Amino acid sequence: MARIIVVTSGKGGVGKTTTSAAIAMGLAKKGHKTAVIDFDVGLRNLDLIMGCERRVVYDLVNVINGEATLNQALIRDKRCNQLYILPASQTRDKDALTIEGVGKVLEELAKDFKYVVCDSPAGIEKGATLAMYFADDAFVVTNPEVSSVRDSDRMLGILASKSKRAENNEEPIKEYLLLTRYSPDRVKLGEMLSVEDVQEILSLHLLGVIPESKSVLNASNSGIPVILDEKSDAGQAYDDVVARYLGEDRPHRFIDEEKKGLFGKLFRSK
Amino acid sequence: MSTEPQHTPYQKPALEFKSTTYSVPVLIPYTHDLTVIEHQLQQKINQAPEFFRNSPILIDLQELNKQSTSLNVAECIGLLRKLALLPIGIRGGLNDQNEAALALDIPKISAQQNISHQETAQKLEKITPEPESEPETPEQPITRLVTQPVRSGQRVYAHGDLIVLAQVSAGAEIMAEGNIHVYGILRGRALAGIQGNTEARIFCSDLQAELISIAGNYKISEDLDESVRNKPVQIYLNDLALIIQDL
Numbered sequence: 001m002a003r004i005i006v007v008t009s010g011k012g013g014v015g016k017t018t019t020s021a022a023i024a025m026g027l028a029k030k031g032h033k034t035a036v037i038d039f040d041v042g043l044r045n046l047d048l049i050m051g052c053e054r055r056v057v058y059d060l061v062n063v064i065n066g067e068a069t070l071n072q073a074l075i076r077d078k079r080c081n082q083l084y085i086l087p088a089s090q091t092r093d094k095d096a097l098t099i100e101g102v103g104k105v106l107e108e109l110a111k112d113f114k115y116v117v118c119d120s121p122a123g124i125e126k127g128a129t130l131a132m133y134f135a136d137d138a139f140v141v142t143n144p145e146v147s148s149v150r151d152s153d154r155m156l157g158i159l160a161s162k163s164k165r166a167e168n169n170e171e172p173i174k175e176y177l178l179l180t181r182y183s184p185d186r187v188k189l190g191e192m193l194s195v196e197d198v199q200e201i202l203s204l205h206l207l208g209v210i211p212e213s214k215s216v217l218n219a220s221n222s223g224i225p226v227i228l229d230e231k232s233d234a235g236q237a238y239d240d241v242v243a244r245y246l247g248e249d250r251p252h253r254f255i256d257e258e259k260k261g262l263f264g265k266l267f268r269s270k
Numbered sequence: 271m272s273t274e275p276q277h278t279p280y281q282k283p284a285l286e287f288k289s290t291t292y293s294v295p296v297l298i299p300y301t302h303d304l305t306v307i308e309h310q311l312q313q314k315i316n317q318a319p320e321f322f323r324n325s326p327i328l329i330d331l332q333e334l335n336k337q338s339t340s341l342n343v344a345e346c347i348g349l350l351r352k353l354a355l356l357p358i359g360i361r362g363g364l365n366d367q368n369e370a371a372l373a374l375d376i377p378k379i380s381a382q383q384n385i386s387h388q389e390t391a392q393k394l395e396k397i398t399p400e401p402e403s404e405p406e407t408p409e410q411p412i413t414r415l416v417t418q419p420v421r422s423g424q425r426v427y428a429h430g431d432l433i434v435l436a437q438v439s440a441g442a443e444i445m446a447e448g449n450i451h452v453y454g455i456l457r458g459r460a461l462a463g464i465q466g467n468t469e470a471r472i473f474c475s476d477l478q479a480e481l482i483s484i485a486g487n488y489k490i491s492e493d494l495d496e497s498v499r500n501k502p503v504q505i506y507l508n509d510l511a512l513i514i515q516d517l
Contacts, residue, residue, distance in 0.1 A: 150422055150440060150441060151422075153421050153422040153423075153439045153440070153441065154421060154422040154423040154441065156419075156421045157420075157421030157422060157423050157424040157439075157442070158423070160418060160421065160424075161424065201439070201440075201457075203419060203436070203437060203454075
C-alpha cells in the first residue's frame with residue numbers, strides 16, 4: 001500500500017507546488033516509486049515545474065470521468081524512472097472532482113506506487129479538501145508571516161476533522177511543518193517570524209526549513225525540481241526534508257545567519 | 271433507578287438498588303378537553319418527531335385541578351400512548367385520578383420537589399426546538415475533555431464544563447454552558463456560561479484571548495489589561511462585570 005502525502009497550506013503562493021515537485025523527485029531518487037498528482041484543476045502548474053508540460057495528453061479529470069486510463073494519463077519523468085506525474089485539467093474547474101472519483105484514482109495508484117504526493121490547491125474549498133481527504137501524511141507549507149501561519153492553523157483544523165481518517169475514527173493524519181521562504185537575516189531584523197515563533201503558534205513537528213533562494217525561481221522557470229540543484233541551499237534543504245521524512249536524523253540547517261568569512265568580518269566590524 | 275446484574279459463582283448480591291436523577295419532559299394540561307390537547311400536542315410533536323418518539327413523559331395535573339375541572343386520566347394516558355409517548359408517572363392528581371393511573375400501571379410521583387410550573391413549562395419549551403438531543407440520555411451536564419489543539423476555524427461546544435489540555439489557536443472558538451479550563455495558551459475566543467450561567471468561570475494558564483465572555487458579558491482583546499496578558503488567570507462575573515484575576 002502506498003503512503004499518501006498531501007502538500008497543503010491554505011494560503012496561496014507559499015511554495016506548495018515547488019515542495020510537491022521537490023519531495024516527489026527526492027523520494028523517487030531514493031528508489032521509491034512515486035506519483036505526484038496536481039489537484040489544482042483549472043490552474044494547472046505542476047507540469048510546468050516538473051518540465052513536462054509539452055507531454056500532457058490526458059489529465060486527472062479525464063481519468064475520473066473514465067475518458068482515459070490511469071496509465072494513459074501518467075507521465076513518466078525523463079530524469080528519474082521511478083517518478084510519474086498526473087497533471088490537472090486546465091479547461092475544467094474543481095467541480096469536476098468527486099470524492100468517489102478521487103478515491104478510485106488513489107486506490108488504483110496505491111496498488112503500484114510506494115508514495116503518492118497530492119499537490120493541493122490554495123484555499124479550503126473542494127479541490128483542497130479532496131486533496132487531503134485520503135491522506136496519511138500532511139506536509140503543511142508555511143511562510144514565516146502571520147497570515148500564512150493563521151491559514152496553516154486553519155488547514156490543520158480541517159485535517160484533524162474532515163479527513164477520511166478522522167471520519168472513520170482511525171489514527172489521525174501525521175502532520176509535518178515545512179517552513180519555506182525563510183530568511184534568517186530578515187528574522188534578525190524583526191521583519192519575519194522566527195522558527196520558534198511559528199512553532200509556538202502551530203505546535204507542530206518541524207520537518208525542515210527551506211531558505212528563501214534565487215535557485216527556486218530559476219528551477220521553476222526551467223522546469224527542473226529544485227532538489228536536483230544539489231549546489232543550491234534550497235535544493236539541499238529539500239534533500240534534508242526527504243531524508244528526515246524517511247526516518248534519517250539530520251540536523252536543521254539554514255536557520256541561522258550565514259557565517260561571514262574573514263573578509264566579511266573585517267569589513268563589517270566598524 | 272438502575273439495577274446491575276452480576277453473574278458470578280460466588281455469593282455476591284445479584285442486584286443492587288441505586289438512585290438517579292434525570293430530566294423528563296412534563297406535560298401540563300391546561301384543559302380537560304382531550305381533542306384540543308391532542309391537536310396541540312400533535313403540532314408540537316410534528317416540530318420534533320424524533321425527540322418525542324417513545325419519549326418518557328410525566329403528567330402534571332396540579333395546574334388543571336386548581337381550576338376544579340377534572341381530566342379523564344385513563345383517556346389521557348391512552349391518548350399519549352397513541353402518539354407514541356410513554357407516560358411514566360402522574361403528579362398533582364386527585365385520589366381517583368391517581369387510582370385510575372395506577373390501574374394502567376402508571377405510578378403516582380410526589381409533587382413536593384416541584385420546580386414552579388412556569389419554570390417547568392419553560393424547560394419543556396426549551397427542549398422542544400432541539401430535536402437532535404437524545405431523549406434517552408439524561409440531560410446532566412457532561413464535562414468535555416479536548417486533548418488536541420483547537421485550531422483556527424474550529425468550534426468546540428460543551429453542554430457542561432470544557433477542559434482543553436492543548437492550545438486554543440487564534441480564530442478558534444470554545445463554548446461551554448459551564449466552566450472552561452485551558453491548560454495551553456488561550457489565543458482564540460472563550461465563552462463560558464453560554465446559556466446564561468453567571469456562576470461559570472474561565473481558567474487558563476496563559477491569557478492571550480481574542481475574546482472572553484461569561485453569560486454574554488464579554489471583553490475583547492483590546493480591552494484586556496496588560497497586567498493580565500500572558501499570565502495564568504481566572505475570569506469570573508461580579509455584578510455583571512468581568513473580573514480577571516491572577517492565579
